[in-house]
Amino acid sequence: MLDAAVRVFSRHGYHGASMDEVAERAGISKPMVYAYLGTKEELFIACLHREATRMMEAIAGAAVPDLPADERLWHGLRAFFGFVGAHRDGWAVLYRQARAERAFADELAGMRARIVEVVVGMLDHALRAEGREVAETELEVVAYALVGATESLGDWLADHPEADPEKTATRMMNVAWLGAGQLLHGVTWHPPER
Amino acid sequence: MLDAAVRVFSRHGYHGASMDEVAERAGISKPMVYAYLGTKEELFIACLHREATRMMEAIAGAAVPDLPADERLWHGLRAFFGFVGAHRDGWAVLYRQARAERAFADELAGMRARIVEVVVGMLDHALRAEGREVAETELEVVAYALVGATESLGDWLADHPEADPEKTATRMMNVAWLGAGQLLHGVTWHPPER
DNA sequence: GCGTAACCTTACGTGTGAGTAGGTATGCTG
């Protein structure tokens, strides 16, 4: 039943979707939707949760501990783009919707926070392995940029059905790892003195 | 008058905003809004256009031709984050709204396309200076990732009023330029052979 | 002083869609 809801929300957006359509698509009647999932908002949150959980599981499932940082990142990215590629219709739009609606921002922020945390951990681990150390906030912004870039490419992938998830992951890896890798080695860019 | 509209759309989102509220905030009555700007959709597009134009002008105004690529990128990023920092309330939410609403996606895609084009031009220029060449599509994806990362950090900035735009630009520059710079020098990452 | 025209407001029509009340079939128990 959530499948129907995800589909409808994806096609018409949160506001554009009508509960009647969700019910019709699910093959049941409207009061049943309310009986099982509650109000429209609760329904949307349920969708969001399920998709988020699925995605996190897909990524976690691809994680192999005790691998060098770059390979762990690679596995994570590949899992992520693979997931988006397989759920093009659902994920990207749910995600965009959730960002637009103030009410769901928290939900999404929590989800992103978990991912950022993982990436920060990864970077931190790699740094320690090199015997270097960087302030937490610095790492967090870098992680945020990487996650943001990844999300954007996820959007791009969702809009380009012909694109290959694996290839997209490789491209992301190029931008992300080369940049982050440089940073990890202590190379930094600084504004030119005027 | 557009100011009022931008403000209201920002706070409540496209659907959440009522024309009554826009009118009240602008200090006039509803029929006047319709007389001057037309329907709600047209009003929103007008807002979008103005903000987009302002932003493009801010960036274009900071552009200094005949500078090395990294400095041009730096100026662009600084202008961008400066703009978002100064228009926190307006830009990010307009942007998020425009992405969520299918009707405005084209509008936004065009805007982004122009930016991506500029970045591609920049990368291409830098590449030629090094006597190297890379397929257009490749460059485009890299540019897309960079623009996406920048947009994400823009969102982050809009949500963190205490953050400093200049510092954010520097961080972005670190991730972006170090990664892109490596790519420009022919360094690439490739998936590990299994 | 009076008509008229531009301009603005209040106050309304209307459609849409969230959420619900009340009715119907199916299956279980005595």
Add this chain to the structure above:
DNA sequence: CAGCATACCTACTCACACGTAAGGTTACGC
């Protein structure tokens, strides 16, 4: 077979907000 509960649907209410029609107010021409 009667009584009852569970599961479900049809049909409704109600609120909200877009877009507009009819009515007041100020300025100017005669």
